[in-house]
Amino acid sequence: MALFNSLSTRTFSQSARMSAAIQNVTVIGSGLMGAGIAQVAAQTGHKVTMVDIDDAAVEKAQKRIGDSIQRIAKKKFGGESAEANKFISDAIGRLTISTDAVSSVGSADLVVEAIVENLDVKKKLFTQLDQAAPSHTIFASNTSSLSIAKIADATNRKDRFGGLHFFNPVPVMKLLEVVRIPETSQETYEAMCGWGKAMGKVTVACKDTPGFIVNRLLVPYMYEAVRILERGDASVRDIDTSMKLGAGYPMGPFELMDYVGLDTGKFIVDGWHKEYPDMPLFEPSPLIEKLVQEGKLGVKTGEGFYKYNKK
Ligand code: CAA
Numbered sequence: 659m660a661l662f663n664s665l666s667t668r669t670f671s672q673s674a675r676m677s678a679a680i681q682n683v684t685v686i687g688s689g690l691m692g693a694g695i696a697q698v699a700a701q702t703g704h705k706v707t708m709v710d711i712d713d714a715a716v717e718k719a720q721k722r723i724g725d726s727i728q729r730i731a732k733k734k735f736g737g738e739s740a741e742a743n744k745f746i747s748d749a750i751g752r753l754t755i756s757t758d759a760v761s762s763v764g765s766a767d768l769v770v771e772a773i774v775e776n777l778d779v780k781k782k783l784f785t786q787l788d789q790a791a792p793s794h795t796i797f798a799s800n801t802s803s804l805s806i807a808k809i810a811d812a813t814n815r816k817d818r819f820g821g822l823h824f825f826n827p828v829p830v831m832k833l834l835e836v837v838r839i840p841e842t843s844q845e846t847y848e849a850m851c852g853w854g855k856a857m858g859k860v861t862v863a864c865k866d867t868p869g870f871i872v873n874r875l876l877v878p879y880m881y882e883a884v885r886i887l888e889r890g891d892a893s894v895r896d897i898d899t900s901m902k903l904g905a906g907y908p909m910g911p912f913e914l915m916d917y918v919g920l921d922t923g924k925f926i927v928d929g930w931h932k933e934y935p936d937m938p939l940f941e942p943s944p945l946i947e948k949l950v951q952e953g954k955l956g957v958k959t960g961e962g963f964y965k966y967n968k969k
């Protein structure tokens with residue numbers, strides 16, 4: 659806890675700046691994705707405020723960031739060294755934590771939302787932030803599957819709204835999907851792409867379609883794996899082994915579902931099923947429903963399809 663700044667100890671300038679270069683970033687949500695986005699932003703020289711409503715989530719995020727940044731520093735500097743320690747302490751020094759979203763956006767150039775995958779909850783948050791953030795602030799959602807246009811509807815800044823979809827684990831995965839809606843201005847789009855590059859990511863342009871590019875392919879693939887299991891055609895381990903050794907994937911579909919979070923997968927598919935009830939690839943899975951009901955959400959709760967040491 660002591661390593662990180664708390665918002666009350668730092669006063670931000672309240673002046674709104676019209677600048678394309680994004681320097682001050684507020685990340686809302688400190689779960690798997692929010693913590694990763696905040697970490698990489700701090701590592702790449704941005705001033706970052708990471709916000710969560712849940713104190714326990716913030717504690718967990720700090721531990722995750724601490725562990726991850728050590729791995730990054732080790733890789734970057736080839737082991738323990740003064741340079742590695744400086745890299746870590748500089749990054750941590752740029753990171754402030756808060757549990758109050760509204761007061762954390764006062765000097766943000768960019769707000770990246772990475773909270774629960776629920777349209778109403780995201781809209782409620784953005785309505786509040788829209789009133790509190792300076793006019794120049796760009797808003798972005800890291801949603802996996804929801805319509806960016808529907809989220810942006812909650813604000814009066816659709817020209818400064820887009821999707822910034824990162825991948826788990828954020829410090830490692832190189833891709834950033836940049837999603838624009840018809841109202842997103844060219845200036846906003848370029849600022850989002852520029853920031854993605856400053857974060858060390860390769861950006862791709864996506865339309866506001868369900869799952870953008872990666873998840874439109876990946877989520878049906880993972881659910882097809884569950885359907886093979888539900889039909890009794892192969893075991894979890896054999897399916898995972900098959901896709902790793904037969905298709906060269908770094909993780910099998912069940913390992914990946916556990917890694918992403920079964921709840922997140924379920925929110926994605928439930929949302930798509932509601933919107934496209936006739937699409938067989940978007941059918942919910944009874945097995946996933948059961949595991950989520952039992953709180954077996956994957957790595958983050960210690961059990962999903964596999965068992966893990968609780969993190
Ligand atoms: N922080 C920092 N570094 C990390 C890390 C983290 N959280 N996780 C892994 N690493 C680093 C390790 O230090 C290691 O570095 P070196 O190669 O220099 O040693 C490297 O990454 C590989 O890690 P591991 O040896 O521990 O394990 P691995 O080789 O199995 O790789 C993995 C782990 C990168 C996660 C790999 O298994 C992988 O790419 N899995 C697939 C991940 C994926 O598909 N993500 C997308 C999910 S979908 C999504 O995110 C979108 C959505 O909306 C749901």
Ligand code: NAD
Pocket residue numbers: 686687688689690691692709710711712715759771772773774775776779783800801802803823824825826917918919922
């Ligand atoms: P998570 O469950 O790990 O974390 C979500 C966090 O948001 C929790 O800590 C929760 O306390 C917090 N939160 C909920 N409501 C909040 C509010 N109103 N204000 C502040 N904090 C709030 O979820 P995650 O896996 O990090 O996913 C976050 C978002 O990123 C979702 O939209 C998800 O679809 C998307 N996403 C997830 C992955 C993945 O692999 N898990 C990958 C890409 C995108």
